[in-house]
Amino acid sequence: MLIRIISLLSGALLMAPVVTVAANDAPIMISNLSPLAALRGLPTQRHADVQLGSIVTVSQSLSNHFTVEESGDESLMLDGQTDVLSASLRYGFNPHWDIEVTLPWVQHSRGFMDPLISDWHAFLGLPNGNREAYPVNELQYRLHQPRHEAALNNRVSGLGDVQVALSRNMSLKEGPQVALSVGMKTATGEEADWLGSGATDYWALARVSGDYSGRVPLVWHGQIGMTRAGVSDLMDLNQKRSLWFGGVSLAWPFRDKWSLLAQIDAHSALGDGNLNALTRPAGILSMALRWHVSPKWTWDLGFSEDLVVESAPDITFMLTARYVASP
Template identity: 40%
Template sequence: MMQRGRVETGPVGGGQSGRRGRCPGLLAGLLLAVLADASAAVEPLYSKNLSPAAGLLGLPSPRAAALSAAGSWQLAIHGSIGSHFVVDENGAELLRLDGESQRLALELRHGLGEHWELQLELPWLAHNGGALDSPIDGWHDLWGMSDGGRSELPRDQLDFRYRGPGAEFTLRDSAAGAGDLMLALNRALWTGETLRLSAALGYKFATGSERELLGSGGEDAHLALRAGWTPRDSRFSWQGQAGYLRAGRSGLLGAGQRRELWFAGVALNWAASGRLALVGQIDAHGAPLDSALPALGGSSLRLSAGGRWQFSHRWALELSVVEDIRVETAPDVIFQASVRWRP
């Protein structure tokens, strides 16, 4: 990643010719400052699976391998809206997910020292009928796409149900409240000119209501390895993560719960201009349940596409859309927005 440089110029003679001589240097210095501002904000897109099952586990969102400077703070607010539609049945299992989930999260990062950082995430969740069914139906009709039966059911209703061996949950009334708090300790492993590596040890506390599908009811721990690579003289950069989650027991998932999950992701960031970056990203994780239903027993694969606008030295706005590449293992569509602040 580029670091803010200090441009020094030698003395310039007075008069009109001196001012002309200074102009290219001033313009170059301004361009370098703008580019430095944008490169400082290089991050993968914030991405969470909002599925009522996998979304409650302590799977960490992708983030940059670069850590906060010692003693500094970073702040971000992430908002997500996901539309669900799954109707599936197989033998002893029945699943119906029809509704909408919203998630708002406050993220704080604090540099503890030269190589250490503490990261805290405080989420708020809501499940309800929402208002996305009509525009999604219109999108399917416009392109002649199959909607999987979505248009045959009443619009904007909430109906989350699962029945399986040793597990059952139902949510028909809207619910909202605090989710499961997450805390992580990050450690820088390598900081080079083009490559950064870091590791994270995280823990998810059972602070959300299990009955209202605001929390899993279990406490999870994860280990993650992250990398960021920015080739010299390139507008492109790569970020990636891979890790392991040990999930606590969840009454929602019952005896069939898989407690050993993997997760991974990779993002390609293109600096389209000094302040605008476009990002494409793929994220995946293991299935939360030993189930014959793809929505619960299949590994999730999601594609995110979006952009980040560094509209000032400290502030950036991020917008993205997330699609379930592996159908039903995540919401049909997730709209994501983030505001980031850094010193």
């Protein structure tokens, strides 16, 4: 169902009339920060256009996890908070080429959001996932499978897995912008602390971006790609190494300096076995408010929820600043 929704949205976007796209109309900078999904090289969405000069993006994300599942001889518990401070530098060295480096600083901790989320669920009449049966604001990551055990229960922080990507804009005229990109996730994060996978991943993808200039102006983006992941000791032998990913993003500039954004991101299951959290595709719905401070500066404030239950954090809050430098 999730793949069908993305396909329908992508088709509708490709049929819309378009004009050129500005760097400040970029998608929301969000990824799946669930402790196991975050180990994989699944690149965030971005605009397909290439600009000469530098674009610097700094994003702070706070993600709350609560997944408790047991099936047969397998069990999974993810209870804690992941905070990621990510800095991205993109440099357009040619009208059609740019290179991007992303450095994440990752922290796993007990956090502070459990009571807020339980109160929010109660206010909306939503199920609370049996949170009340477990200690509040605890850190407990544990994956148990036959002949495999991985766990983390102490607060840790450090450099995560650095990502590098090279992109080429394939468009030769105004209209929809199409780009191809290849990239890699390095093994710079400490695997024992769940800060990285301990392996190098590679990906290739295609992106498309454009504007709809009708009565309700919209900026749209889409991407689809494949990742070939290295073997991580934090996951058992059933881990999947060939992963698809994709997403669509919409921005509505409802005021001169303000935009509302909605975005869907998805990727394939992380592995095989009996645990739904690892064997079902992941889906994330994100929304954000963007303030265009100036032609060079934008600020985003937003959140994301798991569309496919337990495939992503219960909720992620994000604050992002983006600066577009002159070439």
